[in-house]
Amino acid sequence: MVSGDGEGKGKAPGLPPLTKDQQEAVTKAKKYAMEQSIKSVLVKQTIAHQQQQMTNLQIAAQRQRALALMCRIYVGSIYYELREDTLKQAFSPFGPIKNIDLSWDPLTMKHKGYAFIEYEIPEAAQLALEQMNGVMLGGRNIKVGRPSNMASAQPIVDQLVEEAKHYNRIYVSSVHPDLAADDIKSVFEAFGKIKSCELAPDAVTGKHKGYGFLEYEKPQSAQDAIASMNLFDLGGQYLRVGKAVTPPKHALNPQLQISSPAGPGGLPPAAAVAAAAATAKITALEAVASTAAVVSGVQPGVSTISSTSQLLSQSMPGQPGLSIPAPGLVQLPQPVMASSAPGLITGVTPMKPAVSATATAGPANEEQRKKVEDDLPQTLGQQENLSISGSNARHMVMQKLLRKSESNVMILRNMVGIEDLDDELEGEVTDECGKYGQVNRVIIYQERQGEEENADVIVKIFVEFSESFEAERGVQALNGRWFGGRKVSAELYDQLKFDSQDLSG
The missing domain is CATH 3.30.70.330 (RRM (RNA recognition motif) domain)
Structure with a gap:
């Protein structure tokens, strides 16, 4: 018997419809998978943030050491009858002196002819180096240079000097104590428009320390001011004027300005969670779309972007493509310090999933999940006050941040x-x-x-x-x-x- 044209064609066998329990189980599984993806993204963000933070701290420490070395100068060929007060009187016009280390010979009860002078700021040392080398002091031409250990930090010193060139700043010292910043500004305005003029305040006297910085809008104005105002008699004192060799304080360590309540990458906790959720959702949906395209014979990555965006906007309402999970659903692990090496995280643990795994999960997975849940704070509020865990991390904090002066x-x-x-x-x-x-x-x-x-x-x-x-x-x-x-x-x-x-x- 041959079937005619009117015979009905057989339909391809389809999947049986899911029961209500099965649909709930699938929903829970999807939700749990999403939370695991968010955990993974958050941990990656935290590790990257910690590595960047450790790098920034190392750079800041190197820069501070270089700044300290830039404050020191070597003074040689000193006449043997000169004393520390004479050196201080000769070198103090360039800026406040922090320390004078004059070597002494116990046999002759006189110094050995050289000294190290440490200023409070690098500009004072640089100006003294430029203007005092070869000057006659006590019948001798003194020699002024940098200490020998300066070479170890020379690359960072060069970097600081290069950064300072981006600012048209000049250094002014030997300012009369009765003059104010407005007085200095009015004198130096003759060379060009001034963006800022600041004199270093003295907390003891309530006045200034005798030095300050001016920043011009144009480089030529700064050069003209240095050439014309150096050794200018202002109020009975000869000004010392030179180029600033370090950038402003606010530009020294901008990468370390990290706010405490921020999460990984400097984001607020809620924003970090939302960003991680969006990243995980996009990754998951793109993987699903790519798999579906391969099954249907379409090349992965073609004609799937629009469907992914639609699915993302449907699944995360509130904002197009972004929603902030509730505190009870997703927990944000705060950044912690590495215990021994950059990138090694000691206190980051995955967050507690909002719903339990399905009944099909194995006993081993269930045990591991419960252990993770017990170790975690329960809310975002608690996580914001999360403390560093682990003896190694506490030891590092005590060493680097809470170091006491107690010593044997x-x-x-x-x-x-x-x-x-x-x-x-x-x-x-x-x-x-x-x-x-x-x-x-x-x-x-x-x-x-x-x-x-x-x-x-x-x-x-x-x-x-x-x-x-x-x-x-x-x-x-x-x-x-x-x-x-x-x-x-x-x-x-x-x-x-x-x-x-x-x-x-």
Whole structure:
């Protein structure tokens, strides 16, 4: 028998309709899968944020060290009868001096002809370097340069100087204490329009510290001001004017301005969760669309973007393509510090899923899920106050952020010279310091001040006591005392540096 044209054609067999329980199970499974995707995205964001933060901290530390080195200058060929007050008087017009380290010879009871001067700001040191080298002081032409350890930070110093060139800033020092910023601005406005004029305030006197910065709108104005106003007599004092060699303070570490309530990447918690949810949703829908295209014979990536956008907007109402999950559904893990290396996260754990896994999940997965749930805060409010977990993380925070000045180690400077070293010195120091507490050990450290063969050597003596109060007692008793014609400088030494055998401080 042959079927005619009117015979009905057979239909392809289809899938049976899902029951109500099965539909609920599928919905829950999709929801759980979405939450797992959001967790994965959030963890990736947190890791990337932590790596960036650690990099920023390292860069900031390097820049701060370079700035400290830029504040120091070396002064040589000093006449032997000149004293520290003479050097201070000669170099203070360039800016406030933080410290003058003048080396002394215990045999002749005179200095060795050189000193290190540390200013509060790099511009003062640079200006002194430019204007004091070769100047006659006490019948000799002094030599002014940079310390030998400046070379180690030269790349960062060059970077800071290059950044400063983007600002038309000049440095002005030796400003009369009775002059205000408006007075300085009115004088320097003759060379061009000034964007800002600030004098460094002095909290003690309520006035300024005698120096400040001006920023012009045009580079030529700054150059003209430097050429015309340097050594200009203003109010009975000769101004010292030079180019600023560092960028403004607000431009030194812009990458470290991270607000505390922000989530990964500097976003607020809700925004970070929403962004992660949107990313996970798009990834999931694109994967589904790509699979469907392959099954239907369509090339992946063609004619699927519009359908993906439609599905995303339908599944996440409220805003086109974006919705903020409720706090009870998605938990945001706050960033934590790495315990040992950049990128190693110690306190980030996946968030608690809002709904349990389906009944088909295996016992092992269920056990693992419950363990994760127990370790997590329950709300976004709790997560905003999330503290760093793990002993390693706490140890790092104590070391880097909450470091105390308490130390069992005392350092003695200018007590002896290289020529005074002998086998009995360690015993003599132990006996003397034993009057103030139990001495664990004494380390006599010789520090060369340069790479040259004839570079000077400074002797430092480290005394480790049993208790911190004993070290403090020793500092109070020995600081400022005279020993063999030398005035001893005693102070506490950083315990962490000493424990790590860093004796360069």
